[in-house]
Amino acid sequence: MKSKIAERILAKIPEETKIFVDKYADLVVLINSVLKEKGLTQKALADQLDKRPSEIHKWLSGEHNFTLKSLAKLEAELGVTLIEIPKPHKAEREFTLDNGTTLKVYVNKDSVLNQEIPAQTDWVTADSMEQTYELSHVG
Amino acid sequence: MYTFELRVWYDETSRCAFYTVQRDGSVDSETDAFFAKYEDEEAEWHDESNQLLYLILEKIGNTYGATNDFFNRPENRAQALPPKPGSRLPEIVALGFNFPLRLYCYRISPSLVVLYNGGFKDAPSAQESKDLSMKFYDAQQFTKKIQEALREGMIIVSDDGRRLTDYNGNEEIIL
Numbered sequence: 001m002k003s004k005i006a007e008r009i010l011a012k013i014p015e016e017t018k019i020f021v022d023k024y025a026d027l028v029v030l031i032n033s034v035l036k037e038k039g040l041t042q043k044a045l046a047d048q049l050d051k052r053p054s055e056i057h058k059w060l061s062g063e064h065n066f067t068l069k070s071l072a073k074l075e076a077e078l079g080v081t082l083i084e085i086p087k088p089h090k091a092e093r094e095f096t097l098d099n100g101t102t103l104k105v106y107v108n109k110d111s112v113l114n115q116e117i118p119a120q121t122d123w124v125t126a127d128s129m130e131q132t133y134e135l136s137h138v139g
Numbered sequence: 140m141y142t143f144e145l146r147v148w149y150d151e152t153s154r155c156a157f158y159t160v161q162r163d164g165s166v167d168s169e170t171d172a173f174f175a176k177y178e179d180e181e182a183e184w185h186d187e188s189n190q191l192l193y194l195i196l197e198k199i200g201n202t203y204g205a206t207n208d209f210f211n212r213p214e215n216r217a218q219a220l221p222p223k224p225g226s227r228l229p230e231i232v233a234l235g236f237n238f239p240l241r242l243y244c245y246r247i248s249p250s251l252v253v254l255y256n257g258g259f260k261d262a263p264s265a266q267e268s269k270d271l272s273m274k275f276y277d278a279q280q281f282t283k284k285i286q287e288a289l290r291e292g293m294i295i296v297s298d299d300g301r302r303l304t305d306y307n308g309n310e311e312i313i314l
Contacts (some may be wrong), residue, residue, distance in 0.1 A: 001147040001148075001149065001150050001151070002149050002150075002151050003148050003149050003159075003168070003170065003171055003174075004171075005167075005171045005174050005175055005178065006148070006149055006170075006171075006174060006192060006196065008178070009174055009178055009188075009189065009192055010192060010193070010196060013189045013192070013193055014189075017186060017189050017190055017193060018193055018197070020190065021190050021193045021194050021197070021198060022197075022198070024194075025194060025198035025202070025203070025208075025209075026198075028208050028209075029203055029206070029208045032207075032208050
């Protein structure tokens with residue numbers, strides 16, 4: 001069962017609104033979870049952030065826009081990354097298969113694969129062994 | 140106190156199902172009436188209403204369920220959405236401290252929430268807000284009746300925590 005009005009409105013919600021609410025809710029849940037994990041109250045966090053009371057009040061009352069600097073301070077205090085900016089991606093390797101298909105390999109150098117990716121028979125052919133070797137070194 | 144039907148509003152969400160109430164003689168449920176007020180793109184608080192709907196269906200309904208993160212604004216018996224920000228992040232204030240709309244609700248469990256009506260908060264308290272005072276009172280009354288019915292076994296929560304039936308297993312619940 002879906003409310004017809006809710007469905008109608010949901011279908012027209014702009015992407016920008018969805019992104020904003022996604023990030024809002026994810027931040028609230030993440031910060032609450034970190035505070036709980038660290039056994040911190042919101043007041044203790046305010047004390048640790050060492051902000052002037054008037055400034056804290058402005059944050060709480062929404063009179064201040066949140067700045068990147070404030071976010072950095074909060075990340076440093078909590079010891080977690082709250083917002084991650086993805087690095088620009090560019091193809092590290094490009095292969096052209098016999099059938100003309102171009103295969104592009106993108107690498108995230110900040111992440112390490114600790115597991116072997118099981119070979120799949122339909123991926124590996126005698127002709128593409130060299131390419132398979134290259135692929136195994138890009139992680 | 141008026142008679143009302145307690146019925147499903149939106150349950151095709153994976154983490155939490157939503158019920159609503161519809162007064163005897165009303166064309167719309169209370170929650171449909173709330174969102175219909177702001178549906179027109181020219182309506183004041185249209186964007187805020189969109190934010191609230193998306194928060195409810197996508198973040199509570201499909202992502203997190205009705206956790207404490209989203210229900211920290213108790214209003215006597217009932218509760219109001221959106222939640223106060225659980226942090227000091229003014230960027231998220233638009234759904235928190237300065238958010239203009241309130242939608243009353245009653246959380247039965249992390250996977251079952253009854254949504255009521257709400258409106259624009261233009262005073263420090265709901266009781267002083269012209270658009271909210273009656274909705275606030277109604278929310279208390281709806282919740283009181285639902286709590287009593289649950290306590291007395293007139294309505295029962297299903298084993299998976301997402302569905303309500305009366306003591307005979309009927310899904311049509313009139314209170």
